[in-house]
Amino acid sequence: MTDPRTRKPVLEVEGLQTVFHDLEGAWPAINALDLTIYEGEVLGLVGESGSGKSVAGFSILGLIDTPGEITAGRVLFQGKDLREMDEESLRKLRGADLSMIFQDPLTTLNPVLTIGEQMGEAITEHGQADAEALRRRCIDTLTKVGITSPEERLSQYPHELSGGMRQRVVIAIALLNSPKVIIADEPTTALDVTIQSQIIAEMQRLQHDSGAALIWISHDLGVVAELADRIAVMYAGDIVEIGTTDEVLDRPRHPYTRGLLDSVPGDVPPGEPLRQIEGSAPPLNARPFGCPFHPRCAQATDLCRSSDPAPQGDGAGRIWRCHHPITAQEAA
Template sequence: MMASLLEVRGLKTVFHLLGGAWAAVDGIDLTVERGEVLCLVGESGSGKSVTGFSLVQLIDPPGEIVAGDVLFNGENLRGASDERLRNLRGDRIAMIFQDPLSTLNPVLTIGEQMCEAILEHRACGQAQAAREAVAALGRVGISSPDVRLKQYPHEFSGGMRQRVAIAIALLNNPDLIIADEPTTALDVTIQSQILYEVQKLARETGTAVLWITHDLAVVAELADRVAVMYAGQIVETGTVDDVLDRPLHPYTLGLLNSSTGMVRPGERLHQIDGNAPRIDDRPSGCPFRPRCERVQPVCSQSYPVQQMIDGRSLRCHNPVPQAAGPAPVQEARP
């Protein structure tokens, strides 16, 4: 049996702040198979972005990865040299940042940056690299791509810069794409086009995708599996149909019920009471208990251990009865 392309075991990332070291990612386990799209969802501050940066070893002080393994194609990236990581990033592993300016160099043309991403990892000529760059820009909906190659990032709108960043990530047909809220700034039509291209890449080349988002409509359209994150922990994992149609964790149900696709026009959203806990002020036991409608005494006494229910991974003392599941979330289509 082949191993997963990406296997994360007990990953823990802390931030050394005044008063101690606080865990933003607190011992998570994840797997992503070849050709699979796994969506990592949760509120802001749940640890999703820190997880993405930790996987590619891009945590800077005061952050530090203190425990766990990140196995990529059987190789533990935690023990990899800086040179090895540079060779993998942009080639076998591509990351799409939420802010495209984290990817683009303001003093180089788009063409220079895209061609460099190709020539750095493959033996081909400048002309071939330019042709591939033009094709990649076309795939993400940028018109007149041959003209755009000669322009600089400041000549693009924010949404167009994000599309360029996505095009760069797709250039070398990577084995793994880690995408951190990459379509937030894009209109619905372009977003749908990007999702189609990502799904096509996964199906045709076996590229695995870890897509970090809070948009459940995108999850419904894109994901094969879903991992729900809260307060640095993965609280529920399962197939997209199981998690969205029949959530087991009260937090998952709360996210679904607060989605715009779950209310009629003019109705108020069904919000989750309270706020996510600060990294340095998480409650004892289950961190979701102060906001949970299904809280019981045991929830304050111990953190729920991981259990398997109907083929799903779950951390909850009092799961949601299946009859309480929400109506299906509508997909993000124009």
């Protein structure tokens, strides 16, 4: 696997901030997010519930609804800032160059419209196509994602398909217009374990064939380790560590990443209690002062309690955000 950082960036996120408003104020769900996605790579975006990883995905596409609001930053795609674009130009990019796969296939598809219509509109809203070509393209894409008798599926409704099938349809819709970037928001979380591994294998193959860059958002480090070229770990709205999959898994620099790795149940001998990170991620409106991870961190010092660490890097794209990063010796 070549280091994706030698390729050209396809999407550059700079200082992206999204806040959620309530009666008491505006609370950032993602804080000054910096992230570069390279052509054809798979980037795993990992974090606990509430870490802001899904919000990050939706913010890139500008799909944040009230009471949420994107308040700062740039999202550069092919040199153009998505946040500067008018709604119509952004719409033309969505579903064409930048597409998205949602978490729960049971709610992602409209229950009263046929699969054919829901696929077809993804094409017709981005350009002309005669009925026969449209049909062909839908059938081809359904075949590609491993759906049997695709002709019949077009006239079926979502409730006539199983959960795994529906997620395949959603994936097919995301692939219809050969996107440059696909954002997959926990696409296997709602599925059975057996279906999960099928879908993951399928996504791996499809991503490889299409050459699209894939942002795979997940709380499951195991899944991400299987798929991703690079991993970005999020905590409390910040990316706390980025590196290639090998770097992050073998030599984590952030104690939080280390905690996540230790929590993977497979590493614990049978009979031993499962390891976990004590405490839970802070709610949006109660972000701890200083390093947001310090209340759960064994290494925390006064410095951690008083100042939020700035991102540091090795200059080659490996980034961490910690006052006391784990050294190579400690990691080994």
